Amino acid sequence: MNQRANTMEPPQQAGPQVTDAYFELGEQDLHLFREGTHSRLYDKLGCHLTATGARFAVWAPNASAVAVIGDFNGWDAGTHRANVRWDGSGIWELDIDGVTPGHRYKFAIFTQSGQRLEKADPFARYAEHAPATASVVWPTDRFAWNDTGWMAGRASCKALDGPMSVYECHLGSWRRSEHGDMLDYRSLAPLLTQYLLQTGFTHVELMPVTEHPFYGSWGYQTTGYFAPSSRYGTPEDFKFLVNALHEAGIGVILDWVPSHFPADAHGLAQFDGTHLFEHADARQGFHPEWNSSIFNYGRNEIRAFLLSSAMLWLDEYHIDALRVDAVASMLYLDYARKEGEWIPNVHGGRENLEAISFLRMLNESAYRDHPGVQIIAEESTAWPRVSRPTDAGGLGFGMKWNMGWMHDTLKYLQEDPINRRWHQGKLTFSLLYAFTENFMLPLSHDEVVYGKGSLIEKMPGDDWQKFANLRLLFGHMWAHPGKKLLFMGGEFAQRREWNHDQSLDWHLVEQGGPHAGVQRWVEDLNRFYRSEPALYALDFDSAGFEWINADDADNSVICYLRKSDKGGSVLIVANFTPVPRSNYLVGVPHAGYWCECLNSDATLYGGSGAGNQGGTHSVPVAANGRFQSLNLTLPPLGILFLRHERAAS
Structure with missing residues (x-):
């Protein structure tokens, strides 16, 4: 050399x-x-x-x-x-x-x-x-943090009953210089902080910044489990970014990948000439879907290695949450394998007992040493009690991604509105299991890559309908029980599928029009969401949700209440067809004036302007099993958020 x-x-x-x-x-x-x-x-x-x-x-x-x-x-x-x-x-x-x-x-x-x-x-x-x-060679103690207030407050806050709206971000392609060069951590810090404050997100989730040799892996093929990527600067530069976000009151979530690692010659694979970090048998130690190696979770030294990596980001980089990637691939020995390509556990089952034990230890350690953090599972199966405490038989995660909600909702929205009446169940099914886990609703990078197209291009209809459908999707997502996660570019309806080698198409927002309207809609959703405990305080409790009408499939309309244990409720009414509906009766639990706080069809957002002139009084007409009702105009492909303001005079 x-x-x-x-x-x-x-x-x-x-x-x-x-x-x-x-x-x-x-x-x-x-x-x-x-x-x-x-x-x-x-x-x-x-x-x-x-x-x-x-x-x-x-x-x-x-x-x-x-x-x-x-x-x-x-x-x-x-x-x-x-x-x-x-x-x-x-x-x-x-x-x-x-x-x-x-x-x-x-x-x-x-x-x-x-x-x-x-x-x-x-x-x-x-x-x-x-x-x-x-x-x-690098020192580890040369950065002066200024986030004492944030860290102290984080320990006492209860994230599960607080608002959590997450902006998923890939640092290398969020925004680039005018010459197309990637920005470093310090250059990104004021830009990203200001943008998150503008759009109202509570947290940013960074796709893996752990060191990785292949940029095109987006960080999910990690070789450096204790190092932030030098592509964007030094460890102190990364701390500067986290510190700036904390000073602005924004939490930082880091994608972390303990499920597999690449076979690069300089990395962990066959580290000392033997399968030290990975299983020797390919049926246990090689991941066929990602062409990478699988950690040997049954080896104690490997468990300590991974546990120490997780704790480093919480200890030294003040990270507020870890999103653990590909948990399903860790839980199942036969994940992405055909019959005969995997080895059963000692009981003859498909569960990876060693990985389960490691995940429980990880969660117990993180919550013990860092009150206020969250460990979030990207887990795509029906494995029970992922987000329940270990002493109650759970895996101990704080939250779990709701992949079922994501798949069903996108499939429903991709249907032509004329056919949606036959698919109402895709829209309502998630509420049958919404409170079995502490769910986060993800519209992540996985939905806008590999030929899947952008969110706006998934929507059916002409251009006006595409934008209306997207605003409707976001409105339903923010109203639905569960914390929120949206991948960058979705918030302004980027048309192009995400490309990690290019900046987002910021010129679309700068030109105004419907793209700026969608961005403004997301901003207002975030602000209203954060101001209304009914939309977040009981996300994981069935007491926070009540159907008004889930069965109007003929009109493709749903109505429901979100409620808070502190009192107050928000009524959500969504019309999933392009047909405006006048004199639509919706039963309500309280008489009085209901303020129309948000309307996705407002002209401000690029809509047609149909609505209820800011609100309406209830009338003593029975509907949906209630004695009072609202006579509403439902905008086309629109969603309304109404809040009870005062008793009838």
Whole structure:
């Protein structure tokens, strides 16, 4: 390997001093490592700066020899040979004087067969900019956080009964420079913060920023589980972004991928010449759908590795929630496999018992050490009690993505309105199970890639109807029980399918018209949502929802109430056809004036302007099993949010 110039400059801020002894592996550390419960291995393994240089430690139990190579020794494996610990842990250690921040390095690992492997540090805090693959020596204590108020408040808040509207974002393609270059963390910070404040989202979910060699994997093929991607800057730069979002009152969710990893030569696969991190048998250790390796969750050291990765992002980067990717692939041994391509568990079943145990430990550890965080499962099956506590037989997640709602709702909206009367069940079925889990409603990046088209292009009809249908979809999503997640670009009806190599089409909003109208609709949905406890306080409790009419399939109309335990209710009436409906009676529980707070057909949003002139008084006419009703005009392909304001005079 050629010697490389040291061009990376360390951050200049002074941080707290840490003694060299802090990084030493003690007996307790080794016990927890072997037990699989060590949650702070990043403080013990990897590379840590000392008073005179750096200490290196790597787990490679089947190696015959290990050396540290880098631009501080000409990448010569004969200069700095590591020593294997006497305790049988398989950990190799070495102190090297003269190593400074910015130096690049790898571990040269010699296998039992004499092969030399050059591996990046599994615990590296920073990596070279891809396609280069070396790890980078980097300090960890040089950033001064200014989010004390946010962190203190987060611990006392109850996210499950609070508003949560999430903007899913891919940093490399959200917004680019005028020359098409990716922006770095610090450049993105004010732009993204300002935009989220403008649009009213409570949280941003970042698609994986954990280091990944192939940009086109969007971060879901991770090699650096402890390093934010150098594509966008340094670890301190990423902390700057998180800090800026927190100062603005915006929570940060990080996509995290413990389900699989790529087979790149410098990565975790066959790390010491053996299947160390992954199963040796391809029926357990190879993922056919993603052409990647599967972690061996039955090996305690691997459990500690993954647990420590999760805790790093919560500990050092102040991340507020982890969205755990591909949980279903972890739970089922036969996931994406045909008969004969998988190995049953000890009971002969298809459940991955080791992965289940790991997920429960992960959730217990995260909620124990970080009150106020959330761990969210992307889980697409009917596995029971995903978001229920472990002591009640659950997996212990705080929330679960509602993939059923997403599939059914999109299929319904893609139907021509003339046919929707035959598919009313797709619209209402989700309420039969809406309170069996703590659900998040996702319209994620997965729905606008691989030829699926954009959200607006999924909608049927002419251009006016496409935009009306999309506004109706968003209105129903914000009204439906469950927290919300929308992928970037959807909020202004981007027409083009998402392309990770290009910026979003911001010119569509700048031109005004229906795209700006959809964006304004999402802004107003978010603001009204955040101001109305009835729309979020009882998201996971059946007491927060009441059908008024779910059965008017002939007109493709649904009506329901969202309610709060603090009093107050919001009436939602949605017309899923392009036919305006006059004198439509909707039964209500309270007499008095009902304010029309939101109407997706308002001209402000690009609609036709049909509605109820800001509200209406109830009349003593029975409807839908209630003694009072509202005589409403239902806009075409429109949704109304009405709030009870006062008793009848």
